[in-house]
Amino acid sequence: MLSMRYLAVISLTAMVFLAGCSGKEVKKEAKIFAAGEKAQVADLSYVVIDTQFATTLGGNDPATQRTPKDRFVMVQVAVSNGGSNESNIPGMTLIDDAGQVYPELADGTGVTKWLGMVRKVGPTETEQGIVLFDAPAKHFRLRLTDDIEDDISIDVPLSYVHEQMRDMGNVAPTESAPITIPPKR
Numbered sequence: 001m002l003s004m005r006y007l008a009v010i011s012l013t014a015m016v017f018l019a020g021c022s023g024k025e026v027k028k029e030a031k032i033f034a035a036g037e038k039a040q041v042a043d044l045s046y047v048v049i050d051t052q053f054a055t056t057l058g059g060n061d062p063a064t065q066r067t068p069k070d071r072f073v074m075v076q077v078a079v080s081n082g083g084s085n086e087s088n089i090p091g092m093t094l095i096d097d098a099g100q101v102y103p104e105l106a107d108g109t110g111v112t113k114w115l116g117m118v119r120k121v122g123p124t125e126t127e128q129g130i131v132l133f134d135a136p137a138k139h140f141r142l143r144l145t146d147d148i149e150d151d152i153s154i155d156v157p158l159s160y161v162h163e164q165m166r167d168m169g170n171v172a173p174t175e176s177a178p179i180t181i182p183p184k185r
Helices: 002-021 161-169
Strands: 030-033 039-041 044-054 071-081 093-096 101-103 126-135 140-143 151-156
Touching (some): 071 140, 093 126, 101 126
Parallel strands (some): 030 151
Antiparallel strands (some): 039 044, 044 071, 093 101, 093 140, 140 151
């Protein structure tokens, strides 16, 4: 009988101890904005203007041409500072639907209007440029915050429109004949 009470006290003590240690985790708030919508993070507001996928960068010269592991994903963003002091524009990451994270590339060679890696925006000013990634052709969201803060992202739809336009750019445009409407009889 004593051993049963002893066992019950130990079990109860262990449950109380474990319950006290397992406090609820504070969940981060996830906010996902559509491309073209303004996403606010502190004093900075971000807008994804355009996305492009490319299989190479740097033109047709093999000496300067860059090839990605997967594809170059170029996200054109505008970042506005609504604060009264200059602000750093932090690094961004792409996250696919499976949760795989793709960091920004530190080398923007071959990208016109590359935003750079060390970037600032003055008070009441807007910086606009391209953020470069190497990632497979998938649906992504552009994460604007790090893991410590709330998860604020912008949806980046998968689109090959610019790739198709580049491919069509190699074809000379044809002049279309005027449409003639036959007379009514």
